[in-house]
Amino acid sequence: QVVFNDTPAFYNIAASGHLNELVPASTRQRLELGPENIKSFVAPQSRSMSDKDKLDFWQALLRSKMNDGLYASTHTPVKFLGKRLFRADITFPANIPVGTYLVYVYLVKDKDIVSTQITPLFVSKIGAEAEIYDFAHRHSLAYGVLAVVIALFAGWFASVVFRKK
Structure with a gap:
């Protein structure tokens, strides 16, 4: 059994353009922008595995989450409704785990992050x-x-x- 710590239950990105054009690779890696940049850590009981096996399991986990609709493989477009008002329509799958999620909003100017806002999003069943x-x-x-x-x-x-x- 392989256990990954700090793996998001749901992951989606909304952006006004392609991430490659908005921010450099180093920023995407640092901020974990894109499923390929998520930093998840192998739990202590799984550390005896080879690095190749860990990578194989990690890639399988990503594929599984994408197939389940829990990780988006492409970004959701952002629509600007004004200078400071925007909208992103994100569809949550029925199998999303109940809980509190954090929404990170980044303001990008000239490929630099100039502002960040973090907002909790509560997901519950009704x-x-x-x-x-x-x-x-x-x-x-x-x-x-x-x-x-x-x-x-x-x-x-x-x-x-x-x-x-």
Whole structure:
């Protein structure tokens, strides 16, 4: 088992242009702009692996996150609505983990970051989905028993409905 520490659960970039044109590679690496620049650390129990194996696992993790829609492979365009007002439409996948995410906003001028703002973004579930999610996490044993009872009932009901007479 390989464990990576400090790996974002969700990662997306919104930009007014291509990152390669906006900021130099050294800045992208330092600020972890782009999935390829995320610095994740291999947990102590995984350190005995070779560097090649660690890289292979890291690349597989990135592919998996991209396939699940949790990491964007391209940037989302930013639309300027005024001199200081902008908008970026980011779609969050249904499988995004609940929690608090940090949104980093960088003001770039002449390939230099001139200002940074960090804003928390709270992701939660709502409605019936939220109730089921909360119940399953707060009362896991009861949820498991209830799921088995519902499955048994559904099986019995199906056998009654489709019984040949």
